[in-house]
Amino acid sequence: MNKGIQKIFAEVPKTYELINHVLTFGMDIICRKRAAKIGTKDGGAVWLDVCSGTGEMAANLARLGDNDTKVIATDFSLPMLKVAATKPEAKRINFVISDVKVLPFPDNSIDLIAISFATRNLNTNRETLIGHLREFHRVLRPGGRFVNLETSQPKNRLIRKLMHLYIKISVKQIGGMISGSKAGYAYLSHTVPRFYPADEFAEIIKQAGFGKVDYKQMFFGVIAVHKGVK
Numbered sequence: 001m002n003k004g005i006q007k008i009f010a011e012v013p014k015t016y017e018l019i020n021h022v023l024t025f026g027m028d029i030i031c032r033k034r035a036a037k038i039g040t041k042d043g044g045a046v047w048l049d050v051c052s053g054t055g056e057m058a059a060n061l062a063r064l065g066d067n068d069t070k071v072i073a074t075d076f077s078l079p080m081l082k083v084a085a086t087k088p089e090a091k092r093i094n095f096v097i098s099d100v101k102v103l104p105f106p107d108n109s110i111d112l113i114a115i116s117f118a119t120r121n122l123n124t125n126r127e128t129l130i131g132h133l134r135e136f137h138r139v140l141r142p143g144g145r146f147v148n149l150e151t152s153q154p155k156n157r158l159i160r161k162l163m164h165l166y167i168k169i170s171v172k173q174i175g176g177m178i179s180g181s182k183a184g185y186a187y188l189s190h191t192v193p194r195f196y197p198a199d200e201f202a203e204i205i206k207q208a209g210f211g212k213v214d215y216k217q218m219f220f221g222v223i224a225v226h227k228g229v230k
């Protein structure tokens with residue numbers, strides 16, 4: 001388990017959502033909704049939100065499912081999941097404490113895995129990231145979907161530079177000030193500019209064994225939703 005990352009997320013749960021909404025001007029809410037729609041449109045009985053944090057993606061899944069859909073939210077941070085458990089949708093969500101490295105689910109048992117704004121944390125290096133994606137692939141049933149919502153790298157050089165500048169000057173300061181966790185938001189500002197461009201990340205998903213890999217870019221390529229099928 002990555003104790004450093006766990007420690008960071010133990011410091012920020014209370015203000016985590018507010019800071020995201022402020023820093024992204026609410027774009028994170030729109031993007032989660034869109035990713036949840038993309039992921040859930042093919043149905044299925046069991047939907048899993050990994051690295052669920054305060055449960056915003058899991059809540060979107062719960063709203064889109066019917067009474068028979070089982071929605072599961074996992075994270076290795078109890079403080080983050082405790083906030084998730086206070087949401088009105090929580091009564092429709094099954095919470096599981098788990099590191100994504102080894103998910104506590106059998107092979108071929110899940111119809112949809114969603115992850116939002118967390119893949120950067122799994123990207124210690126490319127091989128480690130592919131290992132995590134293979135674990136998602138293992139628990140998905142054949143035909144099951146993986147949907148990944150994450151910051152990306154705009155193709156346009158000027159927009160990319162502006163995005164990186166914005167992160168450099170705002171995230172550490174605003175995030176650190178509201179949350180009181182300077183380390184947490186220093187970490188965030190470090191990981192965003194280093195994540196993969198959308199086409200390169202699509203290749204990584206393919207390397208993990210997924211087919212029909214596709215992606216949609218949003219907000220000038222600042223954010224991307226990738227989808228892969230087992």
Ligand SMILES: C[S@@+](CC[C@H](N)C(=O)[O-])C[C@H]1O[C@@H](n2cnc3c(N)ncnc32)[C@H](O)[C@@H]1O
Binds near residue numbers: 077080100
């Ligand atoms: C930036 S938050 C994203 C939360 C949420 N998905 C969202 O859309 O806002 C990243 C979350 O990933 C969790 N996380 C990071 N590494 C993890 C791992 N190896 N296993 C399980 N959870 C992990 C953290 O505890 C944190 O709650």
